[in-house]
Amino acid sequence: MKGIVVQGVIGRMRMELPNLPDALQRVAEQILEDPALAAQASIVDLAERAGTSTATVTRFCRVLGFKGYAALRVAIATESGREAQARWETDIDREIEPGDPMDRVLGVIASADARAIQETAARLDLTQVSRVAEAIAGANRVELFGLGSSGTAARELAFRLERIRVPCWHREDAHKALTNAALLGPGDVAIGLSHSGRTREVIEVLAEAADQGALTVAVTSFDKSPLAEAVDVVLTTAVHETTFRLAALSALHGQLVAADLIYVAVAQRTYARTTEAFEVTARAVQAHRLHDEPTSHRRRAAREAADLARPVVPRSAAD
Template sequence: MAQPDADGTATTAVVASSVREQAPQQSMNSDGVLVRVRTLLPEFTGALQRVAEQVLTDPASASRATIVELAERSGTSPATVTRFCRALGFDGYADLRLGIAAETGRARSAGWTVDIGREIQPSDPLERVLAQIMAADTRAMHDTAALLDLAEVERAAVAIAAAPRVNIFGASGSALVGEEMQFSLHRIGVPAWAWTDVHNGLASAALSRAGDVALGISHSGATGETIELLAEASSRGATTIALTSFPRSPLAELADIVLITATQATTFRPDALSARHPQLVVLDLLYVAVAQRTHERSHAAFQRTAQAVHGHKAVKDGSSP
């Protein structure tokens, strides 16, 4: 039977143990501590969630706080903070503090001095807004690099390089990212289609065969249409790939291969919009990996497609294109 914490919540050691067992299998060094917290945040409930939110709101203060101080600031108990540490894969609070301190120190030394958590005000000058966006995007790129499993990228590239057909599914902003990937693959001779209409996408997914690839893109991993499309392709034997920010989302659990991105939201760019640039980076890496594995075919296709559109370039200095 679950026993309530001293702070009156019912978050239990059983919950923490369950989350810990599912935590990303990363080395327990200081790399990606805050990334792990953001990734696991949807899994936490009650007191554990309040501790996670407090750490993400002010990581520098968390790295200096005692376990009692962090518990007080998050409205929880020291026992909850201890379970939070173990859910992240740390033996105790001291290890968590060291990890956060090292990560925030790297951020300062890398020049990420803009306070990403600060609200962008309507009166802020564009210079400040630009610095805010650049800092958020730069941090998201580095966090994505820390999260990304290159072995999974390799598996995805091998599957796409050999696929007779690649279907790409996404909605809203993810659809735009999917269309960019379709264009890149198409230019190197990979038969790829990007589907934004669920009816057309389902028809294409239903025609999938073993050896085909279906790529589903969703920041949350909870977009119903994308899940349905990937499930249909999977049921027909296609190899499925998920690109998402949440490794235990429904989309990720459905996929054979999971590629993870990180985000840094700002006031006027919520997570879903902030995910776009990290998604493009991962897909660009995947595209290049596919081109490497089909070098001769890709090079010939790119030359032919470039030559085909060359005549439509603007004439310069009176010379022919």
């Protein structure tokens, strides 16, 4: 059962639900309605409540990566029985209302984001992450592409990799991304980020990179999406919505976990180069950092800087 551990099964069902066939959706809905009850029900009981067959329930289990219903029941029982999970579901199931106090709003948001990070950590295939890191560490060129919120995660990964001397670029324009993907070749890496895995521009860029022989990587919430089907490696993230924050707006936390893991794995494999790069870059910006000085000195320096920045007005213009 690769990339799935018990603490992520409920969240995965919620995420996969919209993309499942009708019969499998009914099975998922019955489990999500009362996970504790589903953990105690027999396969026949669950099939009857979902209005389907036991064969469909078995198929549903395999779609989630389980060998059969017994393994799924164990996973559900383990997850639903945890006190932390119960607290999370209490928070997350209640929507944020316009009049809710800030402490409750913060609690719901923090619970959702923490759960997304935990489930992303559970879903990431570490063997595949290592494969990507090895490729990036030795790549001639790395191209990253994402739009909207996914573009933010792509930009952050590019910034980190650049800092340790990885030759990488983040493209915000689809035409630029496509033309640069066409210049990739064997030994290069292209990474596309898309929560839905259905963003046409990202799919086109990764497909072009694949045609040129580059290793292609998708960071997405849906491992059966069109983007996932078009690439060599899929790194699956998790997301939890809250009121006012739909899935695409909540996906960033999981994507950043995946990006951070890739970055650290690359840094591990290029330790000497990374350490030297840190030293060089730290020296380069050192002059722009404020040192601990007496408050009076800092105030005087600030006033002097403000005076230098103030435009000089000719006397004739001031008269």
